Amino acid sequence: MKDRLAESLKQSRADYTEIRVERTWSSAVAFRGRRLETATVSEDQGGFVRVLNKGCGWGIASFTSLDELPGMVRRANELSRAVRLDEPIRLADVAAQTADAVLDLDGDVRGVALSEKKRLLDRYNGAMLAVSDKIVDTQSSYRDEVSEVWYVNSEGASLYQLRPEVVLSGTAIGRRDGNIEKGLESIGLRKGWHSVQNYEDRFRVVAQRAVDLLDAPRVRGAAYPVILDNELAGVFIHEAFGHLSEADFVYENPQAREMMTLGRRFGKPVLNVGDNGAATGLRGTLPYDDEGTPTQDTPLITAGILVGRLHSRETAAKLGERPTGNARAISFRHPPIVRMTNTYIAPGQQGVGFNDLISDIKLGVYACGAFGGQTMLENFSFTAGWGHMIRDGKVAELVKDVVLAGNLFQTLDRIDHIAGDFTWNQMGGGCGKGGQFPLPVTEGAPHVRIEEALIGGDV
Amino acid sequence: MIDRLLDSARGRVDNADALWRREEQTAVAFESGRLKAAGISEEAGINLRVLANGRMGVAGTTAAKPDPKELVERARASAGLGEIVQLAFPGATAAPLPSIPTFFDHTANASLAELIRMGRLLVERLSRPGCQINVSVQREVADTAVGNTAGARGEYRATGIAVTADLTRIAGDDVLMVYDQYVGADMPTDADLEALVRSVETRLAAALTVVTPPEGALPVVFTPAGLAAVILPLEQALSGKTVLQGSSPLAGKVGETLFDARLSIEDDPLTPGRPASRPVDDECVPSRCTALVERGKVGRFVYDLETAARAKTESTGNGRRGVFGKPHIGYTNILFRMTDGGRDGGAQQAAPLPSHELGGGLIADIADGLIVDDLIGVGQGNVISGAFSHPVGLAYRVQRGEITGRVKDAAVAGNAYDVLKRIGGVGRDGRWLGARWSPSLLLEGVSVARR
Numbered sequence: 001m002k003d004r005l006a007e008s009l010k011q012s013r014a015d016y017t018e019i020r021v022e023r024t025w026s027s028a029v030a031f032r033g034r035r036l037e038t039a040t041v042s043e044d045q046g047g048f049v050r051v052l053n054k055g056c057g058w059g060i061a062s063f064t065s066l067d068e069l070p071g072m073v074r075r076a077n078e079l080s081r082a083v084r085l086d087e088p089i090r091l092a093d094v095a096a097q098t099a100d101a102v103l104d105l106d107g108d109v110r111g112v113a114l115s116e117k118k119r120l121l122d123r124y125n126g127a128m129l130a131v132s133d134k135i136v137d138t139q140s141s142y143r144d145e146v147s148e149v150w151y152v153n154s155e156g157a158s159l160y161q162l163r164p165e166v167v168l169s170g171t172a173i174g175r176r177d178g179n180i181e182k183g184l185e186s187i188g189l190r191k192g193w194h195s196v197q198n199y200e201d202r203f204r205v206v207a208q209r210a211v212d213l214l215d216a217p218r219v220r221g222a223a224y225p226v227i228l229d230n231e232l233a234g235v236f237i238h239e240a241f242g243h244l245s246e247a248d249f250v251y252e253n254p255q256a257r258e259m260m261t262l263g264r265r266f267g268k269p270v271l272n273v274g275d276n277g278a279a280t281g282l283r284g285t286l287p288y289d290d291e292g293t294p295t296q297d298t299p300l301i302t303a304g305i306l307v308g309r310l311h312s313r314e315t316a317a318k319l320g321e322r323p324t325g326n327a328r329a330i331s332f333r334h335p336p337i338v339r340m341t342n343t344y345i346a347p348g349q350q351g352v353g354f355n356d357l358i359s360d361i362k363l364g365v366y367a368c369g370a371f372g373g374q375t376m377l378e379n380f381s382f383t384a385g386w387g388h389m390i391r392d393g394k395v396a397e398l399v400k401d402v403v404l405a406g407n408l409f410q411t412l413d414r415i416d417h418i419a420g421d422f423t424w425n426q427m428g429g430g431c432g433k434g435g436q437f438p439l440p441v442t443e444g445a446p447h448v449r450i451e452e453a454l455i456g457g458d459v
Numbered sequence: 460m461i462d463r464l465l466d467s468a469r470g471r472v473d474n475a476d477a478l479w480r481r482e483e484q485t486a487v488a489f490e491s492g493r494l495k496a497a498g499i500s501e502e503a504g505i506n507l508r509v510l511a512n513g514r515m516g517v518a519g520t521t522a523a524k525p526d527p528k529e530l531v532e533r534a535r536a537s538a539g540l541g542e543i544v545q546l547a548f549p550g551a552t553a554a555p556l557p558s559i560p561t562f563f564d565h566t567a568n569a570s571l572a573e574l575i576r577m578g579r580l581l582v583e584r585l586s587r588p589g590c591q592i593n594v595s596v597q598r599e600v601a602d603t604a605v606g607n608t609a610g611a612r613g614e615y616r617a618t619g620i621a622v623t624a625d626l627t628r629i630a631g632d633d634v635l636m637v638y639d640q641y642v643g644a645d646m647p648t649d650a651d652l653e654a655l656v657r658s659v660e661t662r663l664a665a666a667l668t669v670v671t672p673p674e675g676a677l678p679v680v681f682t683p684a685g686l687a688a689v690i691l692p693l694e695q696a697l698s699g700k701t702v703l704q705g706s707s708p709l710a711g712k713v714g715e716t717l718f719d720a721r722l723s724i725e726d727d728p729l730t731p732g733r734p735a736s737r738p739v740d741d742e743c744v745p746s747r748c749t750a751l752v753e754r755g756k757v758g759r760f761v762y763d764l765e766t767a768a769r770a771k772t773e774s775t776g777n778g779r780r781g782v783f784g785k786p787h788i789g790y791t792n793i794l795f796r797m798t799d800g801g802r803d804g805g806a807q808q809a810a811p812l813p814s815h816e817l818g819g820g821l822i823a824d825i826a827d828g829l830i831v832d833d834l835i836g837v838g839q840g841n842v843i844s845g846a847f848s849h850p851v852g853l854a855y856r857v858q859r860g861e862i863t864g865r866v867k868d869a870a871v872a873g874n875a876y877d878v879l880k881r882i883g884g885v886g887r888d889g890r891w892l893g894a895r896w897s898p899s900l901l902l903e904g905v906s907v908a909r910r
Contacts (some may be wrong), residue, residue, distance in 0.1 A: 026785070033704050039540040039682040041533055042783045044521050060498030065523035079497040082571055118540050137704040138877045173706045180706060180844040221872060221908030252491035253591045255629035333500060371837030378634035379867060381836030381850045403840060405850030405870040409632050456870030459675055
């Protein structure tokens, strides 16, 4: 394959050419209620060409028929030449990498019979259904893949990466008359078959929660002191801050650049945030990004001060900074854009735990688990799976429909305590941006306290 | 390809159906007012479903020259683990498929230069100091063929074009994002592009002043874009799948009046000029219009072949499938057909307002309330229950019948089933937004919380 790509590179008349080819083997099993929805094996493959010429813009071609590769290189070049630019696009230097990076397959999923995978998921799905007769519906899914990615560019990079992934998810729907609640478990790992065994308890817990929520009141809308659990704190830092640290948001926009000036204070000295694509064994981990740049640990906020941002080669060149290995594409169907990998809030002082965070809160909310989050940059939302009221320093009743309305500047700055109990939360699903969803990412955080945050609901 | 595949399946399985689709996209992207990239994408794939020994299985591939035998074997292996289902594949019919234009020459043949010219026009009209304007133009031509071993066949070509303008204005720490798009099967007219420009301009102009949000249970005008959070629970509950699973609050309520009597909602795959329109669904079922809600009463649920078989009813032609996975239920075009249910509405009689007019003519009697144009995090809560709770992305305060400015740091919450029981007013600003047509709706008693 590498030879075939090298041959096509040689024939390109463009100043810069890159080619990415992917071949993905995947299998999927899904249950809905007691019934199997599907059990299938799929193969997907295709290629992506991107070229650049002096004084011109990007020319891009993606395709499923690899026989068309030479023609697609020509067409990408024509497209690039049709885009005239006054100010040229420059790419920051990256030493051309040549490597075969084979991640640990951890029990190659291609060698496990589909019937085994069905049996595994049947067990997890059954565990949810067995919790209560109030569990009227479930959605359970198992999906695995092994993806081979070849990348070459005209500067001499030549990479082969083998990436496994396995995702388990379960939704339990509890119902009593018109009252309907859900519990959600989601596990996403850049690993294989060995890593998805023995999760019955976690599936049981979410089904029980769906039942418990049937009796829970809706949280009252107001501004409260809020404690985020590890999972929601991770989603919070991804939505609230991570997307703003993606340099494609600032690199062409002087006002945005001013707002995100390095050295600006974003939080109290307890706050340290980063993105680490090179962390070992996480779902957002990759040895190289989709421009062939090695990944790294990039500090974004250190002691409350903005110190870095995430780059592609283009955004790094424009801002005179160094590429960070954050140019990622969800598949050969898309160009690489600036994305997060494994984003984290670093742990606070060792030994500081959850109880230290709530002891002086008279009335507050403990927001747990994550149904999701979305950002509009300054403002963002993150939806907890469930919550508890905090009363007089103690965890009190269960509440539902806990959605936090955040404002970047107000919320980050009001993080006043961070516990030492850091965990990575390896969830399934993924991040969406620019029509590219779901991109595998991981978030990590300890328990985090926000002095005051707005929670929506009846007032 | 379909015929070869179905021939190969005959004799080796009980029955089979398949979809083949080839898509070609051409896109141009302007970033910060500059044309930055042009791209094409070509993709073809085939999806096969079989019934073998009464059990269902599926297989798909994007391989350029798929081996029919291998694909059938993979689908058979999938069926080996599959459930028993009495799928009734539609047979060949003497009557032709409904006639609906899905292919527009002008769209299919538009040159790259033409797409660039359209984008440039929007950039020029919407550029202003302190604002960053991104525009994308994306054209698609798709060929679809569906068939089954019972002899049904369907084939059509379709075009689609999406023109998107999004404007970001950063002033100090205030980030304002205003967005709109044209989506159609045919190229936008000058008037369509003009409407897009006016829509972004109007939303921007009204947003320049930031005011304190109100608080309490208030009248809120949901624009066609803002309505998404209210409609999503209904879309989930009206799906035959959730009804079958027992998780739909509307199960067993067909014919009951649960909504305002002026509210009717249809799923209509035969709407001219829409990219989601089609003569036949992805399972060979001829397209037809389905009344989901009729004058406030729960109408029909939508089904694909499998859910219809399990619910012992007929498919409504809402089967949708991709290259991978099995067919599932999907809506086509969702249309709000508001009628005067004998109340004070009469909206249909009054002249329509241009869609860029914020509030659709519904704000004159609001003493204090909101216009909600965009909410953050829609779809991420416990949607099926009807409950919604979202921070505002773009919303305006209305005081004494006038828009006084944009509000930030506020959250709206309610339950779709409660707020749609009585609609306070129907806007005269009906428009398409993607695959949905609706006017603005004035809904009462929506909770607004603020910091």
